[in-house]
Amino acid sequence: MMVTESLVSVVDDDESVRESLPDLLREFGFAVQAFASAEEFLASNFVSQTKCLILDIAMPGMSGPDLQTELLRRRQEIPIVFITAHVDQNIRPSMLERGAVECLFKPFSDTSLLDAVNAALRVN
Amino acid sequence: MDELSHVVDALPGLVWTARSDGTVDFLNQRWCAYTGLSLEQGQGEGWQAAIHPEDLPEMLERLRLGFASVEPVEIEARLRRSDGTYRWFLISISPMRDAEGHIIRWLGVATDIEHRKRAEEALRLHELNFRLIVDSIPAPVAVTTPEGEVEGVNQPTLDYFGRTFDELKNWKSSDAVHPDDLPQTIATLRKALELGRPYNVESRHRRADGVYRWFNVLGLPLRDSDGRILRWFHLQVDIDDRKRAEDLLASEKRLLEMVAGGSSQPRVLEELCRHVESTAAGCYCSVVLVDPTGTHLENGAAPSLPASFLASIIGRPVNAESGPCAMASYLNEQVIAADLATETRWAEYAWCPMALAHGLRACWSTPITSASGKVLGAFALYYDTPRAPTPLHQSLIERFTHIARIAIESAQKDAALKRSETFLAEVQRLSSTGSFWWNAVTGERTWSEEMYRIFEFDPAVPVTIEMMETRIHPEDLAAFRERGQRVRNVDSSFEFEYRLLMPDGSVKYIWATCHPRRYDGTLMELFGTVHDVTRRRLAEETLDKVRSQLAHVSRVTSLGALTGSIAHEVNQPLSGIVTNASTCLRMLAAEPPNVDGARETARRTIRDANRASDVITRLRALFAKKSAMSESLDLNEATREVVALSSDELQRNRVIVREELADDLPLVTGDRIQLQQVILNLLRNASDAMSGVDDRPRELMIKTEREEGDRVRLTVQDAGMGIDAHATDKLFEAFYTTKSDGMGIGLSVSRSIIESHSGRLWAVANDGPGATFAFSIPLVPAPRTPRSAPVRTAVRANPERSIGQP
Numbered sequence: 001m002m003v004t005e006s007l008v009s010v011v012d013d014d015e016s017v018r019e020s021l022p023d024l025l026r027e028f029g030f031a032v033q034a035f036a037s038a039e040e041f042l043a044s045n046f047v048s049q050t051k052c053l054i055l056d057i058a059m060p061g062m063s064g065p066d067l068q069t070e071l072l073r074r075r076q077e078i079p080i081v082f083i084t085a086h087v088d089q090n091i092r093p094s095m096l097e098r099g100a101v102e103c104l105f106k107p108f109s110d111t112s113l114l115d116a117v118n119a120a121l122r123v124n
Numbered sequence: 125m126d127e128l129s130h131v132v133d134a135l136p137g138l139v140w141t142a143r144s145d146g147t148v149d150f151l152n153q154r155w156c157a158y159t160g161l162s163l164e165q166g167q168g169e170g171w172q173a174a175i176h177p178e179d180l181p182e183m184l185e186r187l188r189l190g191f192a193s194v195e196p197v198e199i200e201a202r203l204r205r206s207d208g209t210y211r212w213f214l215i216s217i218s219p220m221r222d223a224e225g226h227i228i229r230w231l232g233v234a235t236d237i238e239h240r241k242r243a244e245e246a247l248r249l250h251e252l253n254f255r256l257i258v259d260s261i262p263a264p265v266a267v268t269t270p271e272g273e274v275e276g277v278n279q280p281t282l283d284y285f286g287r288t289f290d291e292l293k294n295w296k297s298s299d300a301v302h303p304d305d306l307p308q309t310i311a312t313l314r315k316a317l318e319l320g321r322p323y324n325v326e327s328r329h330r331r332a333d334g335v336y337r338w339f340n341v342l343g344l345p346l347r348d349s350d351g352r353i354l355r356w357f358h359l360q361v362d363i364d365d366r367k368r369a370e371d372l373l374a375s376e377k378r379l380l381e382m383v384a385g386g387s388s389q390p391r392v393l394e395e396l397c398r399h400v401e402s403t404a405a406g407c408y409c410s411v412v413l414v415d416p417t418g419t420h421l422e423n424g425a426a427p428s429l430p431a432s433f434l435a436s437i438i439g440r441p442v443n444a445e446s447g448p449c450a451m452a453s454y455l456n457e458q459v460i461a462a463d464l465a466t467e468t469r470w471a472e473y474a475w476c477p478m479a480l481a482h483g484l485r486a487c488w489s490t491p492i493t494s495a496s497g498k499v500l501g502a503f504a505l506y507y508d509t510p511r512a513p514t515p516l517h518q519s520l521i522e523r524f525t526h527i528a529r530i531a532i533e534s535a536q537k538d539a540a541l542k543r544s545e546t547f548l549a550e551v552q553r554l555s556s557t558g559s560f561w562w563n564a565v566t567g568e569r570t571w572s573e574e575m576y577r578i579f580e581f582d583p584a585v586p587v588t589i590e591m592m593e594t595r596i597h598p599e600d601l602a603a604f605r606e607r608g609q610r611v612r613n614v615d616s617s618f619e620f621e622y623r624l625l626m627p628d629g630s631v632k633y634i635w636a637t638c639h640p641r642r643y644d645g646t647l648m649e650l651f652g653t654v655h656d657v658t659r660r661r662l663a664e665e666t667l668d669k670v671r672s673q674l675a676h677v678s679r680v681t682s683l684g685a686l687t688g689s690i691a692h693e694v695n696q697p698l699s700g701i702v703t704n705a706s707t708c709l710r711m712l713a714a715e716p717p718n719v720d721g722a723r724e725t726a727r728r729t730i731r732d733a734n735r736a737s738d739v740i741t742r743l744r745a746l747f748a749k750k751s752a753m754s755e756s757l758d759l760n761e762a763t764r765e766v767v768a769l770s771s772d773e774l775q776r777n778r779v780i781v782r783e784e785l786a787d788d789l790p791l792v793t794g795d796r797i798q799l800q801q802v803i804l805n806l807l808r809n810a811s812d813a814m815s816g817v818d819d820r821p822r823e824l825m826i827k828t829e830r831e832e833g834d835r836v837r838l839t840v841q842d843a844g845m846g847i848d849a850h851a852t853d854k855l856f857e858a859f860y861t862t863k864s865d866g867m868g869i870g871l872s873v874s875r876s877i878i879e880s881h882s883g884r885l886w887a888v889a890n891d892g893p894g895a896t897f898a899f900s901i902p903l904v905p906a907p908r909t910p911r912s913a914p915v916r917t918a919v920r921a922n923p924e925r926s927i928g929q930p
Contacts, residue, residue, distance in 0.1 A: 016700025016732050023725060024707040027714070058692075085695035106699030110706035 160206025286332025302328035393425035813844025
């Protein structure tokens with residue numbers, strides 16, 4: 001399956017996010033794929049096509065940072081925007097240090113999301 | 125003649141006349157009346173019939189001589205009275221002469237001397253008897269003149285002294301009486317002679333063999349019928365045995381008094397040796413002791429033995445070879461060495477040559493054995509001549525060994541007691557624990573040394589309750605006095621804490637344990653300990669501070685964690701809501717508007733908002749109490765449990781708890797633990813409310829009572845800082861607190877518990893200082909309202925991700 005628009009993949013165990021976020025991204029004009037877990041994303045065919053990965057930090061099983069590590073191991077350099085419901089200001093710098101494009105705290109605004117995704121795509 | 129006859133007849137005596145040749149020619153009427161002879165019968169030689177035949181020959185001879193020499197004659201002779209009895213008469217016959225000097229007549233006069241004669245005879249017999257008696261007395265008797273000159277002594281006197289009569293006459297300048305007793309004997313005798321009163325003196329008299337023995341000399345005057353002293357008799361009674369027994373008894377008494385009076389052991393033993401030496405003449409006495417290890421001899425006392433002699437005994441091993449005392453101690457038997465010159469024992473230690481070199485020839489050593497049979501030492505007598513003990517010696521040894529045993533055992537007990545006292549004092553000092561004893565009847569107080577030290581009182585001054593109160597911290601004085609009052613009614617031991625305020629301003633924390641002892645319900649005595657727990661208390665207070673800081677930190681941390689969890693759970697749906705709302709807006713703003721998409725996102729927004737609401741509901745359910753247990757319970761008992769559990773904390777806060785629990789309180793149905801949590805909360809609040817109170821007793825009253833309408837009420841009244849009358853309702857709101865470190869949860873939780881029991885919890889300000897909190901619950905709670913039932917709606921299916929475990 002070929003996509004013309006830049007593919008943005010969303011990985012989050014929270015159903016609300018998986019339902020709401022793709023719709024918003026599509027309104028922005030991106031192609032979107034949503035996955036309930038890191039394992040599901042890795043097992044899909046969209047890893048290499050993904051231009052921006054919106055990734056929840058805390059998930060059961062493989063966590064967001066775990067997936068980031070795994071992708072680096074596979075030399076899949078996908079720009080990542082982390083999202084998290086934990087309000088801990090210390091998380092953001094450490095995620096940026098790890099190479100993330102952005103780290104957003106839930107709930108985030110549509111503009112901050114768009115800025116983050118655009119920044120990720122620019123990396124490409 | 126006739127004229128003369130008339131004169132003679134008239135004379136009162138027995139009178140007669142004779143011619144110059146001696147022929148009786150006239151006898152007066154009294155003569156005739158006495159003899160019963162007529163004048164005719166008596167004339168011539170007829171008168172001779174009236175003369176006692178024994179006296180007649182001498183009389184006739186005397187008369188013959190008298191007539192021949194013409195000299196007056198005086199004869200004593202017995203005349204027969206008319207009744208045949210004879211009486212003594214003094215018969216005087218003298219010549220009558222005429223103017224020229226020729227004998228014309230002889231005149232005879234007989235005077236009755238019967239009385240005198242009898243007296244003379246009696247005296248003679250008396251003296252004879254007396255001498256016989258004196259000689260036959262088996263005790264020494266001396267006879268002296270009224271002036272004290274020795275006239276005679278009886279045979280026992282001569283035998284005892286072994287001296288001649290002439291030697292004894294000079295007793296005052298000899299050693300017959302002991303020189304020490306002589307002055308007093310002479311003085312007593314002189315005084316008795318002067319006053320003519322019997323006397324009694326004790327003195328030592330030297331026996332023929334040179335030994336002095338004690339005598340009691342009894343002096344008695346002998347008087348004639350006129351009361352004049354004729355002689356003195358001096359009876360000497362040998363009282364030596366009695367005197368010795370008395371001395372011995374006095375010695376024993378004195379020694380035992382010394383022991384009882386707490387004289388030191390060396391002094392008592394030395395005195396004992398001196399007593400023995402004065403009692404048994406010529407001996408040297410020593411006491412040696414077995415050392416505490418039981419292996420060597422120690423010095424006891426030996427006042428008359430040379431140090432060099434003792435030095436060779438003291439320190440010797442206790443065995444049969446090293447000497448008589450060591451042997452006696454070792455064998456626990458008496459050891460008699462009657463002649464050290466021929467003695468063969470103890471050769472290994474050359475003991476005999478050593479003793480002989482000190483001039484000793486005999487040694488008798490007797491073990492001193494305790495009541496339990498342990499050998500304490502040995503009692504020894506030494507002599508400078510060879511000799512073996514007599515039964516008298518043995519009885520002496522037995523008695524003094526016994527006293528030595530008492531003295532040594534007493535000293536050992538004293539030492540043990542002193543050791544034990546020292547140990548106790550050390551322990552008390554080390555543990556900062558003093559002990560006291562109070563006699564409730566006499567008010568007498570005994571304090572241990574450490575007790576004085578803790579209170580910083582002079583041990584020389586007897587302690588009074590007033591003195592004690594000057595040390596009690598003013599804030600604790602009321603509680604202390606209240607305790608003091610209660611002592612009289614408390615049966616069992618009890619403990620309590622109070623503080624002392626020392627003169628230098630420092631504060632001591634005291635933990636007191638008291639044990640009352642009663643007789644027949646009346647308090648007899650109180651004893652116990654006082655433990656200075658200042659250091660521990662200060663440590664505890666520091667620890668408490670650290671703990672409360674820690675508790676605060678942990679509360680903040682857990683609150684942070686809780687907040688984090690809540691935020692996470694709520695942020696998830698919020699995130700959905702925001703995203704959906706944004707999408708919705710964008711869909712509606714598109715040309716043409718994507719109404720279906722917007723509707724869908726709006727629907728999802730609502731759904732997510734409901735999810736957020738569910739999270740909150742679930743949180744409430746999590747913090748809600750478990751479902752209440754319903755049981756029948758005794759509120760009094762539940763209250764007592766809580767008071768008991770908190771007593772430590774309450775006492776530490778110096779709160780005086782007064783319980784007024786109704787006797788007739790019915791059982792209630794409810795959750796015991798929950799109700800106890802409420803009571804505990806009320807007690808703590810009351811206690812905390814009084815923490816700043818120092819100007820009045822921190823009194824807390826907890827009361828239960830039955831209310832009308834089948835309800836019970838529990839009231840907790842404090843004397844604390846009180847509450848604002850307008851704020852009584854706010855008190856029960858969550859997070860409302862008047863305490864600097866309070867969470868403000870307790871009262872709101874308490875109220876919800878009481879409400880779940882269909883009861884009411886309220887607070888009122890007291891008329892005086894402090895506040896009163898109370899709850900009232902029905903005996904059986906009303907059926908639960910749905911509002912109070914816990915809501916348990918699971919937010920999500922995944923149980924692993926519940927709140928608190930992110």
